[in-house]
Amino acid sequence: MNFERPVNEPKRDPGAVAGGSVSRRTFLKVSAVAGGGLLLSFLLPRMIGSRDIAGATTAEQFAPNAFIRMGRDGRVTLIMPYVEMGQGTYTSIPMLIAEELEVDLAQVSLEAAPPDERHYANSIFHIQATGGSTSVRASWEPLRRAGATARIMLLSAAAKTWKVDPSSCRARKGEVIHVPSGRRLAYGALVDRAAKSPMPSHVVLKDPKDFTLIGTSAKRLDSPDKVNGKAQFSIDIKIPGMKIATVAACPVFGGRLVAVDESKAKKIEGVHQVVRLDHAVAVIADHMWAAKQGLAALDIEWDEGLNATLSTSDIVQQLEAALLRPGVIARKDGDVAKVMAGAAQKVEAVYQMPFLAHATMEPVNCTVHVRKDGCDVWVGSQVLARAQAAVAEVTGLPLEKIRVHNQLLGGGFGRRLEVDFITLAAQIAKQVEGPVKVVWTREEDIQHDVYRPYYYDRMAAGLDDKGMPVAWSHRSTGSSVYARWHPPAFKDGLDPDVLEGAAKPPPPYALPHMLMEYVRQEPPGIPTGFWRGVGPTHNVFVVESFIDELATAAKKDPVEYRRALLGPSPRAKAVLDLAAEKAGWGQSLPEGHGRGVSVQFVFGSYVAQIAEVQVAKNGEVRVTRVVCAVDCGVVVNPDTVKAQMEGGIIFGLTAALFSEITFKNGRVEQSNFNDYRIMRINEAPAIEVYLVESAEAPGGIGEPGTSAVAPALTNAIFAATGKRIRKLPVTRVE
Amino acid sequence: MLTLHINGEDYDVNVPEDMPLLWVLRDVLGMTGTKFGCGIAQCGICTVHVDGQPMRSCVLPVGSVRGNKVVTIEAIGRTPIGAKVQKAWLDLEVVQCGYCQPGQIMCAAALLAATPQPDDADINAAMSSAICRCGTYVRIRAAIKQAAQPSS
Numbered sequence: 050m051n052f053e054r055p056v057n058e059p060k061r062d063p064g065a066v067a068g069g070s071v072s073r074r075t076f077l078k079v080s081a082v083a084g085g086g087l088l089l090s091f092l093l094p095r096m097i098g099s100r101d102i103a104g105a106t107t108a109e110q111f112a113p114n115a116f117i118r119m120g121r122d123g124r125v126t127l128i129m130p131y132v133e134m135g136q137g138t139y140t141s142i143p144m145l146i147a148e149e150l151e152v153d154l155a156q157v158s159l160e161a162a163p164p165d166e167r168h169y170a171n172s173i174f175h176i177q178a179t180g181g182s183t184s185v186r187a188s189w190e191p192l193r194r195a196g197a198t199a200r201i202m203l204l205s206a207a208a209k210t211w212k213v214d215p216s217s218c219r220a221r222k223g224e225v226i227h228v229p230s231g232r233r234l235a236y237g238a239l240v241d242r243a244a245k246s247p248m249p250s251h252v253v254l255k256d257p258k259d260f261t262l263i264g265t266s267a268k269r270l271d272s273p274d275k276v277n278g279k280a281q282f283s284i285d286i287k288i289p290g291m292k293i294a295t296v297a298a299c300p301v302f303g304g305r306l307v308a309v310d311e312s313k314a315k316k317i318e319g320v321h322q323v324v325r326l327d328h329a330v331a332v333i334a335d336h337m338w339a340a341k342q343g344l345a346a347l348d349i350e351w352d353e354g355l356n357a358t359l360s361t362s363d364i365v366q367q368l369e370a371a372l373l374r375p376g377v378i379a380r381k382d383g384d385v386a387k388v389m390a391g392a393a394q395k396v397e398a399v400y401q402m403p404f405l406a407h408a409t410m411e412p413v414n415c416t417v418h419v420r421k422d423g424c425d426v427w428v429g430s431q432v433l434a435r436a437q438a439a440v441a442e443v444t445g446l447p448l449e450k451i452r453v454h455n456q457l458l459g460g461g462f463g464r465r466l467e468v469d470f471i472t473l474a475a476q477i478a479k480q481v482e483g484p485v486k487v488v489w490t491r492e493e494d495i496q497h498d499v500y501r502p503y504y505y506d507r508m509a510a511g512l513d514d515k516g517m518p519v520a521w522s523h524r525s526t527g528s529s530v531y532a533r534w535h536p537p538a539f540k541d542g543l544d545p546d547v548l549e550g551a552a553k554p555p556p557p558y559a560l561p562h563m564l565m566e567y568v569r570q571e572p573p574g575i576p577t578g579f580w581r582g583v584g585p586t587h588n589v590f591v592v593e594s595f596i597d598e599l600a601t602a603a604k605k606d607p608v609e610y611r612r613a614l615l616g617p618s619p620r621a622k623a624v625l626d627l628a629a630e631k632a633g634w635g636q637s638l639p640e641g642h643g644r645g646v647s648v649q650f651v652f653g654s655y656v657a658q659i660a661e662v663q664v665a666k667n668g669e670v671r672v673t674r675v676v677c678a679v680d681c682g683v684v685v686n687p688d689t690v691k692a693q694m695e696g697g698i699i700f701g702l703t704a705a706l707f708s709e710i711t712f713k714n715g716r717v718e719q720s721n722f723n724d725y726r727i728m729r730i731n732e733a734p735a736i737e738v739y740l741v742e743s744a745e746a747p748g749g750i751g752e753p754g755t756s757a758v759a760p761a762l763t764n765a766i767f768a769a770t771g772k773r774i775r776k777l778p779v780t781r782v783e
Numbered sequence: 784m785l786t787l788h789i790n791g792e793d794y795d796v797n798v799p800e801d802m803p804l805l806w807v808l809r810d811v812l813g814m815t816g817t818k819f820g821c822g823i824a825q826c827g828i829c830t831v832h833v834d835g836q837p838m839r840s841c842v843l844p845v846g847s848v849r850g851n852k853v854v855t856i857e858a859i860g861r862t863p864i865g866a867k868v869q870k871a872w873l874d875l876e877v878v879q880c881g882y883c884q885p886g887q888i889m890c891a892a893a894l895l896a897a898t899p900q901p902d903d904a905d906i907n908a909a910m911s912s913a914i915c916r917c918g919t920y921v922r923i924r925a926a927i928k929q930a931a932q933p934s935s
Contacts, residue, residue, distance in 0.1 A: 269878065277857070278855065336798075410820055460917065488819070700916070722826050
């Protein structure tokens with residue numbers, strides 16, 4: 050498979066020359082391509098899954114947002130709306146088309162979609178974004194339908210050529226075969242005729258049992274260049290005449306630059322220029338070493354502004370106070386107050402989760418070349434259209450003059466859903482002659498991130514005389530990422546991220562009397578954003594910790610207790626049973642060891658995890674093993690699902706054990722991997738992932754591994770020590 | 784003027800002697816396979832071989848490798864051990880985002896050159912210097928063991 054570097058040619062359907070027929074039912078359009086070939090334009094629907102934001106679409110508004118092009122050489126090109134950041138999308142999405150179109154995966158090429166909100170809006174997010182474990186979920190049906198439609202049209206073009214009944218023909222491996230005579234025609238020879246054919250009125254998709262590609266562990270197509278140094282990330286961009294810059298923003302969020310003395314910096318060999326911005330300074334140099342030295346040599350005076358004395362404890366106090374206010378009701382079933390009052394036993398607990406940085410291995414960077422008549426941007430972004438708009442705003446150039454060249458992402462995890470660093474790079478580049486690559490040091494990357502919010506939650510439950518929960522109350526406080534990031538999604542004081550795993554969808558348990566409330570409390574000056582696992586990393590930790598506390602109060606086994614409550618959710622019960630069986634739940638462990646469990650239904654997937662820990666006498670926690678059972682519906686690429694669970698578990702364990710961003714005097718106290726620890730190979734547990742076979746529509750897989758693991762870990766620590774962890778990170782069990 | 788021996792070729796560079804090798808490779812010579820991660824020898828993804836030893840190029844003054852043989856990810860596949868490591872990485876689908884993998888592969892190749900049959904403790908000792916944020920450690924361990932097989 051080839052990867053063509055994406056260069057945007059906005060507002061143009063790729064190669065379309067003639068209008069064909071539009072199917073009102075499937076929102077598919079077929080047309081001929083200039084120079085020969087077939088083009089399918091189609092629409093990814095706007096309402097799937099739980100993140101439904103937009104309304105319905107009618108045929109009258111038909112504006113395709115995805116394209117499949119087939120040339121006379123038989124090659125298939127998918128204009129692909131999602132970006133690759135390690136999650137395997139560049140492999141799993143083409144598999145969907147190849148399956149129905151009956152071509153080898155190797156026959157499919159990718160072209161990343163240009164930035165264009167109108168055409169490429171992700172059907173779940175409804176803005177062009179890769180994130181939220183949504184890519185396969187959004188494209189599962191429409192991509193297969195597009196592939197099947199093309200296959201039927203090619204088949205009927207062959208039947209017409211041979212003047213035979215289409216039902217006597219079969220499509221296989223990029224050819225149509227006339228079964229009785231054995232005659233064959235390659236797709237490439239049929240594309241022009243197919244392009245002029247009417248759309249089929251009836252398209253039947255394959256029965257999952259007939260899949261030959263979906264469900265196989267097809268090799269990742271992006272790997273070979275990633276093991277020999279050839280893969281190009283945006284930090285690797287080389288443009289003739291390009292300078293390298295590094296930047297320092299005011300160490301206090303919201304602060305301003307007052308003055309800078311550049312005399313010492315300008316004497317450093319290789320330093321060309323010092324750029325002053327309202328809130329930051331950048332040094333422009335021949336290479337990063339000169340830029341870094343230049344930055345260190347600057348004498349900068351900041352006006353630290355309103356947040357100059359802010360510390361974490363101020364923020365936590367505000368959240369504590371907010372928790373006393375009634376929240377916006379996110380879900381209310383039954384009569385919690387009445388049932389709680391009559392309960393045999395009442396259990397309460399408060400949980401806290403810290404600010405977190407993303408710390409992608411590729412530090413934040415962006416290369417920009419501003420000219421009078423246009424601008425080029427080289428970046429790794431999860432939100433291309435926003436990147437384009439951000440640069441247009443800074444430069445004052447019209448959108449179509451901004452060309453965004455998206456690159457492989459050296460980790461996303463939500464950091465590259467933001468455009469702050471792209472705006473900053475454009476502001477710098479505006480003052481620089483020629484192209485400039487702005488690279489953040491790791492310290493700048495950690496101290497000027499957009500952080501996973503601090504959450505503070507209170508749980509209460511009433512238990513009946515058998516210890517089972519009859520009333521459930523959950524009040525959550527923290528910032529709303531959506532309210533800033535996509536305001537239309539924040540409605541009536543709630544957003545989908547706040548709800549997922551706590552209210553919509555709710556915990557998978559039978560909880561007839563439940564109340565979930567949210568109190569929005571924004572931390573002053575601290576930007577907060579999406580972080581791998583988003584809302585569920587928070588809700589699942591709280592819910593699964595609390596369920597475990599209820600099991601303890603009821604003096605019941607945590608797995609048995611959950612199982613008894615999972616009547617309404619057989620798929621959740623099945624993953625729990627599978628994980629418990631594989632983990633050897635109930636088998637004895639040595640002193641100081643313990644097992645903990647978690648179950649969740651978030652991102653459209655069911656996951657159960659069982660963690661095993663060893664807690665040393667000095668309190669040090671070692672995770673020895675994690676068993677993970679997954680039901681994510683139809684599995685497109687099993688090896689990718691396993692890899693995402695393995696990686697997600699390590700990512701979640703890193704955060705739960707070590708990670709915390711704290712503030713003192715308005716500054717982030719952590720700066721690099723020495724004080725923002727990332728799990729290393731010697732600390733990583735053995736991980737086993739088991740997949741449940743399913744014909745249900747696919748769920749997400751990029752994030753569920755992360756959200757499930759923190760409570761499995763802390764529940765295991767409780768099993769080992771009797772100490773309940775209600776505040777993350779664990780760091781060390783006292 | 785400084786002459787560097789990198790991947791079997793000589794390069795003359797005009798840079799300060801205290802400039803870290805990482806930036807000479809990336810910003811002066813355009814060899815961007817070696818990655819920047821932290822700048823303080825904490826993440827290991829900038830690892831190169833200097834006379835066969837794994838070194839963190841982000842803190843290695845270029846003047847100190849004058850006369851030494853430097854090998855980077857771009858050329859490690861030319862060695863039998865490097866090629867085996869790369870093949871194992873592909874066979875076991877180790878890679879996710881891929882940004883740290885040049886450093887992981889350089890650390891693994893150095894480990895296998897020094898210890899052809901590493902046990903888990905050897906792997907921990909050699910590889911704990913290299914961070915992977917995607918969390919590919921389970922497969923890195925398995926791939927090193929595969930690459931250590933005599934005729935894989």
